[in-house]
Amino acid sequence: MANNTIVLEGELRTEFGKGPARRMRVAKEIPATVYAGGEQPVYLKLPMKDTTLALRHTNALITLKFGDESRMAVVKDVQRNPVKRIVEHVDFYEVKAGEKIDVEVPVFVNGTPKGAAIAFVDIQELKVRADVANLPERIVVDVNGLAEGDKVFLKDLEMPEGVELDMDDLEESVVTVEVPEEAPAADTDVNPADVPATAEKDDAEA
DSSP states (O other), rough: OOOEEEEEEEEEEESSSHHHHHHHHHHTTEEEEEOOOTTTEEEEEEEEHHHHHHSSSSTTEEEEEEEEEEEEEEEEEEEEEEETOOOEEEEEEOOTTEEEEEEEEEEEESOOTTTTEEOOOOOOOOEEEEEEEOSSSEEEOTTOOTTTTTHHHHHHHOOOTTTEEEEEEEESSEEEOOOOOOOOOOOOOOOGGOOOOOHHHHHHHO
C-alpha cells in the first residue's frame, strides 16, 4: 500500500507555452497542472529531480506545497519526451481526505508454478476503488504450486483491506499457467537434391 504521503514543494507559474516550459526544464523544473473537479486548475512548477523520483511510485498520494497553500493530489497523466524520456509535464487530480477514487493498479505474480510451467499475466492492470490514503501500488497474484492449465480469475483475487475490485467480468482470467512451446530446432542437414540447379552451376563456374 502507498501509505506514506510524498511532499513536493513548488511555485505558482504565470507563464505558459513552449518557450517558458523549455526555460523551466533548463532550470531543472517541471510544469504541472492540478485539476480539482469543476474548479479553476492550479498551475505549478515543481523540482524536476524530486518529481521524477515521486513518479516512480504508482498511485502515490502527493502533497503539493506552494506559497502558503497545499493540496493533496494523485497523478492523473505524465507527458514524457519520446526520445529522452524525461518528464515534460504532469497533470494532478486533487483529492480530499477520506475520499475514495478509482485507480489502475499493475498486476505482479509471486511464486513458482509446478514443473516447466510459467505464469502469464492476462490483464496487465486492474481497475480498483480505494481510499486516497490507502491506494495500492500493485496487486500480487500467488502462483506458487499451480500447474499447467490452471487459471486465476478476477473472482479469485484477494484484495488488500479497503480496496474494492471495479471490473465488469469477474470470470475473466488474470493469470494463466502454461508450459511454453519449444521453438523447432534448426535443420542443419542439407540434402544435395534440395540445392537449386542455378547454385550448382554457379559453383561449377567459380
